[in-house]
Amino acid sequence: MVTGAGQGIGAAVTRALVAAGAVVAAVDRNPGPLAALAEEFAAEPAGGDPAAGGVRPYVLDVTDAAAVESAVDLVERQLGPLAVLVNVAGILRTSPAVELTDEDWAATFAVNTTGVFHTCRAVGRRMAERGTGAVVTVGSNAAGVPRAGMAAYAASKAAATMFTRCLGLELARSGVRCNIVSPGSTDTEMQRALWGGDAEAAERRVVDGDPAGWRVGIPLGRIAQPADIAEAVAFLVSDRARHITMHDLYVDGGATLRA
Template identity: 85%
Template sequence: MQQSELAGTVAMVTGAGQGIGAAVTRALVAAGAVVAAVDRNPGPLAALADELAGASVHGSDGVGRPVRPYVLDVTDAAAVEAAVSLMESQLGPLGILVNVAGILRAAPAVELSDEDWVDTFAVNTNGVFHTCRAVGRRMAERGTGAIVTVGSNAAGVPRTGMAAYAASKAAATMFTRCLGLELARSGVRCNIVSPGSTDTDMQRALWQGDAGAAEQRVIDGDPAGYRVGIPLGRIAAPADIAEAVAFLVSDRARHITMHDLYVDGGATLRA
């Protein structure tokens, strides 16, 4: 993306403290946006804001730091509504929302605890609902905006040991598509980017033993786990997902809505 492509645009990115969320924040800043970076953990947010402090951007409050950290738990509906109001009062109208915040509790379906199930949906599904409701309503009133939810290819293909995660991502995906249908006449576009295996802390938490060998097993696939490999022969970098997000929120995708873009190296065979 060109540095001026999103100039003057204010974006909200959840889960911005690490992994894909941090990569999305970097990509949007590189395109000229001011980013309200959201995470539950203040430390990574502060580090990201400091990292990108040198990029001068033009927002509603003049030239300033491109990343503004907001410590927020997206599972708290009232806190989300208050935070969105604060962001718009401080930075200007939100033109972009990217939902990245997510958790993974891996376990066989019949062994999942109530807590793991509830917590997974609280972040991965309810969190998307809370932010989309607060931001989408404001976008609709203004007649413009772009929302992207980072889902997962697990939402479209069954995965062993990932029932709660896959179900929560499937729910968030369909919610975002329904939202896109409802807001289309208001000029608001809503899309999904569905990554496959991506080199993040969440992915590495699933690996056992040597990291290099574990990565190769993901690339090769696992017949016993009913999992195909990655045809492109590599695990995605967070930046690969961020570039897809950056495209969908830009005017280059102005006629795309309710789309689910798989960025998984062909791992699902687009089932």
């Protein structure tokens, strides 16, 4: 199951997992992008087996606890036990901290933190009972390094990160691994919404850094692509990472100097 699968990093994660042979329950609250993603994998699976790979779309708002429980039940009835959960669904509301509205703060935490809690609770409980599973939460390097104008986003991602690590500690003896992938600036619609009109100039500012905003640039000299994040997720949910849990993997080109 991949949340926020309709676009950006979620869509890239979905493609990477399908390429690795998984059948993915792609979850998003927006049916349009979700349908477009599913259309990429619309061909009938080999032998007509409905669980033989590809994408199955499920419209879901992760802020709705009851809906999450129902969706997880439905997915497991239709596709079988969930072996992997990837939490990607997220929103960004930018504002100076002292000017944040109650609505922006609550909405940010509802998706970025409480949504992770809802899916992890529903799926993690079932994984623990079966004694196997892998959870990855896509966080942000903003959870570890302050960002001007991003207080709600950074705080929500920090909370989701620590929740996932605590979950990993609690479920470790059950054989369930829980990790975090923390991207830096990545070429997605969310990122481009911050750039305004001149995308090329804005990208250059991100790569070079912004002393006025107390922001270090990207030492590797490029903005991440969603596939860069997806590859890290695919590794952490695979058996190649079987001895890794509670880890927070920064995929940011060195932007935070791993502070």
